[in-house]
Amino acid sequence: MKFVKNFNNNAALVEDDQQTEWIVIGKGVGFGKHRGDEIDLAKIERRFKAADQEETVLNTATQLSPEIVEVVNRVEKLVKDQLSRSFTDYQYLSLADHIDFAIKRTRDGINLDSATVSWETNRLFPKEYAVAKEALMLINGMTGAGLDEGEAVMLTQHFVNLESNGTTIQDTMKISRLIKGIIDIVQYQYQIQLDPDSFNFTRFIGHLRAFMIRQLTNSKVNGQALDQSLMMVIQEKYPDAVACVDRIAVFLKNQMGWDLSPDERVFLILHVWRVTNYQEEQ
Template sequence: MNFIKSFNNNVALVKDKNNTEWVVIGNGIGFGKKTGDVVDESKIERRFIATENDNSQMETLSDISPKTIDITTKVVKLVEPLLQVKFNSYQYVVLADHLEFALQRADEGLDLADGTTSWSIKKLFPKEYDAAKQAVELVEKLTQKQLSDSEIVFITYHFLNLRSDGTGLHDTVKITKLIGQIVEIVQYQYGITLDNDSFNFNRFITHLRSFMIQHLKQTENHNDELDPAILKLMIAKYPKAYATVERIGDFLQQKTGWELQPDDKVYLTLHIWRVTHRQINNK
């Protein structure tokens, strides 16, 4: 490999014997090098095939401290086997940029909480959340700084962006926040705090997520033949749960424009009754 140019002492653009261009990262790999110099490949800790967008990405990376680049490389090495993913250059730069500012926030005592409760992220995306928690613990160990709990949520979002299940990061954030707000509605209506470790709570959250993904993808599969008597039975048998569903319907209509159909109301009524019934009886 030969140098094309260095972005800083630790990041450089190089080409191999096939003239394929690579972005390489390693301690001191770009120090004092000129175009055409041979690369010491033993110093390469991370490499990405260069793309046309890499100039702007590498300019961002060149502004990040060498210490943060080293930390990011260690975090990526930790996370890739945990989540069975591979970071590309863009994802690496975005994570490095986030960690740089997270460490600055730690120095300044700032907490940029985004309103998303950690339990909802933990329940919906346990693997990514656990990986983010381990990443934060590693960063804290390497820097001797304490990051805010909200950083686990933010880094979970970064890790969710590594996968592709048809739900983009923006939609994932939207779904997570909506679910948290719906849980708050249920808790307010019943005057209880739901047990987020219970089986019925997990079923409720899973149902809400599936319902929202269907709406986002516009793949709702409503049963137009639903017997009206079933909904009437729900109203009569579980009046408080149904009233809560109506509140949720009003909330979703206002926030998203989505409208609950009769079958949505039936399933949500049952889930809400189940998730609240045992706790109320045990009070």
């Protein structure tokens, strides 16, 4: 790879043998280089194809400090090891930008109170939240920034978003808010507290997330529609779950303008029945 220009000592524009331009990041990767000089590949910690990135993304990539790059690389490895998930270039830069801003904000004495949201996040996404808390300890240990425990909530959203193809962090936060609203409806309707550690609760959350991602990305489920007679049997057999799903349908319509298809109603009725029937047997 040959040097084209410097953004700073730690970020440079380079060109490969096929004349494709890349933004490369690494400590001292562009220091003292002139156009046409060979780049030390060992110094490159992350690379992004310049033509594929938006201007705001490029700005983030070129302004990252070596400290942040090292921290994000460690967090990325942690997530891959613990959750078996990988970051796209955009997701990597989004996380880097968040961590960088969180550190700057904390050093300026500005902390966000996320105690209530923290409990909800832990309940909805326990695996991701556990890794987020570990990542927070790693960030504080490497930087001495003293980030508040509430930052684990935002890190959780980033980690959840790795499995949400075509959605943004804002979408993931919206999904979390909607799922909380639906959980509240179910618990109120049945006058119970759902067990967040149960298998049925995990399946229920997974179903809701998948449905919401399809709605946000305008995706459709392939396959034949359910038989109408089956729908009628299910609605007759589970009247309480039907009433609960009716409330959920109104909630989704009011909040997002979404309409439940007949098939989606049936699957949601079954999930509501499973998650509440298990609770009532305890």
